[in-house]
Amino acid sequence: MSSSIPNYALYGEEAQPAWLDMVHFEMIHERSSLFKFEIDPHFHEGLIQLLYVTHGGGEAFIDGTNWQVHPQSLIVVPARHVHGFHFTHDIDGPVVTAAQSPLESLASVGAPDLLAHIRRPQVLSVGDAVRHVDALMPLFDAIQREARVHGSGEVAAGSALLMAVFVQIARISATLQSQEGPDTHGRSxxxxxxxxxxxxxxxxxxxxxxxxxxxxxxxxxxxxxxxxxxxxxxxxxxxxxxxxxxxxxxxxxxxxxxxxxxxxxxxxxxxxxxxxxxxxxxxxxxxxxxxxxxxxxxxxxxxxxxxxxx
Incomplete structure (x- = not known):
């Protein structure tokens, strides 16, 4: 399949095979600052990205739609969805990049309802679902520890923790829908x-x-x-x-x-x-x-x- 849109593993780096087991953690500021906080449209062949913006904001561009990003926003970008970002210079928060296939396999067995959240791009304002905020950072902190330990079972542990994050995403999404009705969020x-x-x-x-x-x-x-x-x-x-x-x-x-x-x-x-x-x-x-x-x-x-x- 040919496309004029770049395919990266992580932004600016050559794509790895789509089946590769991977749970990578970094802070949004670390990579975006290298590109002056302007991330051009690209996609990941087999990788899902999850960003939790704790400071700053900007815009996310996913499949031709512009989403406003504010503090306490969750951004879900599944594999092969074209996306880019314009961030403010004070942007920060964790970003996890993981192989989507094993995550889907795990969800298929244990929580099939999560597949819709894994496969659909979303930008969610967690601040509007306050009761779930406290659960997020401990999970991201645990993913960070597993990603940096490089011990046995790190990918399994990281994937399980990422599944727990998607449980919270499903709860947040349900809360927002009950407050606002169907989740259109200004999509074109x-x-x-x-x-x-x-x-x-x-x-x-x-x-x-x-x-x-x-x-x-x-x-x-x-x-x-x-x-x-x-x-x-x-x-x-x-x-x-x-x-x-x-x-x-x-x-x-x-x-x-x-x-x-x-x-x-x-x-x-x-x-x-x-x-x-x-x-x-x-x-x-x-x-x-x-x-x-x-x-x-x-x-x-x-x-x-x-x-x-x-």
Whole structure:
């Protein structure tokens, strides 16, 4: 998939493989100050970012929508959502960058309702949900300790703590909705349409339906839907659909015990060979090559040798 929008692991650094286990912690000021507090639009292939603004503010730009950021704001940017920031010079607070696939796998088993919060970009004003404020910083502090200890089980502990943060996000979101009604927060019509398309893709991507189906569900032509995605995301609607299939395929290949034929069937492919051709066209490796390389990279021995730039 081609795109003119940069793909970074962390802003300004080369992207790591999307399946890489990672829970990285830093303060917002540390990285944004290197770029004069102006973070140009970019996306993360397989990484979710969570920012908790404790001081300062500015604007967040996510999928073509501008969000005002104030102290005690939570910003959720899932994988492949185009985003950028304009921060004030006094901006600060923790930012966690983590591999989204293992987080989704954990949520699928223990808390499926959290998947919607993990996959949807959000900017939430925690100050309007006061009863949940005190729970946040202790969780971020614990994630910071795990990220910097580099001990055994650090990724598992970090992921579990990040899940606890998303429990708080779900509670905060529910509180805000009860106070204000549906969570529109000034989103543009275009951004709402993009979110609707992503939701439809999440619900139906395993059926291998064509773009015409999604366009019809949204009351658009296939061409209008593709233009909408290019304007907001820098990629076609087919690229968005294929990226969702690839994301799920990678998650199954790395974190499940299903065989390639079974994964092909789960994802709606007519046969294993068709799935193999699709997967190799998208990422340049066969499913078996990808699984072997990913699992080798995730072994304790390999982790001990690897150096991942934070």
């Amino acid at each position: 019509r275009k951004a709402a349409q993009v979110e609707r398309f992503r939701a439809l893709v999440d619900a139906h991507f395993r059926k291998r339906l064509g773009i015409e189906f999604y366009a019809a569900e949204m009351g658009l032509s296939a061409g209008q839907l593709s233009r909408l995605c290019r304007d907001a995301l820098g990629m076609s609607s087919l690229d968005v659909l294929n990226a969702r299939v690839v994301h799920e395929a990678k998650r199954e290949l790395v974190y499940s015990t299903l065989g390639i034929k079974q994964i092909a069937a789960v994802l709606g492919f007519a046969d294993e060979a068709y799935f193999g051709r699709f997967f190799k066209k998208q990422i340049g490796r066969t499913p078996t090559e990808f699984r072997d390389a990913a699992r080798l990279r995730l072994t304790p021995e390999a982790k001990g040798r690897a150096t991942v730039e934070p």
